[in-house]
Amino acid sequence: MQLKLKLSKIVAQVVSTNSASQAIKSHKFDIADVVNSQWQAVKDAKDTKFVAKIPLAYSYLGFKVGKWQHGKNVMNSKAKMNNKALRQAIAYAMNINQVEKRYTQGLTSRIPTLTPEQFGAYFDKKVKGFPYNLKKANQLLDQAGYKKKGKWRVQPNGKPLSIHLAAMTKSQLFRITFNNGKRWVYM
Numbered sequence: 472m473q474l475k476l477k478l479s480k481i482v483a484q485v486v487s488t489n490s491a492s493q494a495i496k497s498h499k500f501d502i503a504d505v506v507n508s509q510w511q512a513v514k515d516a517k518d519t520k521f522v523a524k525i526p527l528a529y530s531y532l533g534f535k536v537g538k539w540q541h542g543k544n545v546m547n548s549k550a551k552m553n554n555k556a557l558r559q560a561i562a563y564a565m566n567i568n569q570v571e572k573r574y575t576q577g578l579t580s581r582i583p584t585l586t587p588e589q590f591g592a593y594f595d596k597k598v599k600g601f602p603y604n605l606k607k608a609n610q611l612l613d614q615a616g617y618k619k620k621g622k623w624r625v626q627p628n629g630k631p632l633s634i635h636l637a638a639m640t641k642s643q644l645f646r647i648t649f650n651n652g653k654r655w656v657y658m
Contacts, residue, residue, distance in 0.1 A: 495519065507575040527589060529582060532565075534558050551626070551634075556615035561634075562601035563608035 486494055486503075492512040495503050498519070505513055505521065513519070534552040537545050547553060567581040583600025586593050616627030624632050 507578040510576045510578055525587075525589060527587060529585075529587065531585070532561070551632075554615060554627075556611045557617065559601065560608040560611040560615075560617075563604045563611070565601070566603040568603065 484500070488506060488509070491503065491505070492509045494500060495505065495513045496516045514521070536550045536553040537547045539545070552558060571577065571579045571581065581600065582588070583598045584595060586595070588594045612624060617624045617632060626632050
């Protein structure tokens with residue numbers, strides 16, 4: 472069955488994220504998107520009905536383990552981030568559940584694989600991912616030769632370990648990433 476809408480026109484307007492919550496509360500629009508970071512400001516809006524769906528989007532942390540050369544990915548076995556134990560330790564040191572609760576009011580959730588649960592049979596329920604476990608993160612670093620030298624860890628070759636992290640500024644992801652980045656120095 473195909474429905475035909477009887478509308479004379481549809482008006483779409485771009486509203487800055489900063490003023491969207493006020494527009495929702497003042498009923499300026501019939502339909503509006505609410506981003507997670509604004510939920511606290513709009514959740515009690517009068518005469519408003521919120522319809523939610525679990526988005527098919529996720530954020531992830533990528534590691535530079537090579538470079539793009541002549542149209543191909545070229546792995547570098549000597550790349551700083553090419554150490555599997557280091558990458559796993561970083562993943563275990565990120566308390567995703569706590570950060571999501573703090574920054575997204577519990578409206579997002581950690582997924583253990585690249586395939587979200589909405590994909591049914593393609594989602595592997597047995598995969599645990601990397602739940603927060605600072606003790607395990609430290610054990611992985613110790614076993615891989617990343618020893619503590621004073622307050623900081625050094626690479627297995629004894630050189631200082633310096634990790635450069637890139638994230639988009641002024642985004643929820645930047646604040647979440649920065650929060651985790653501060654914690655990493657204590658591993």
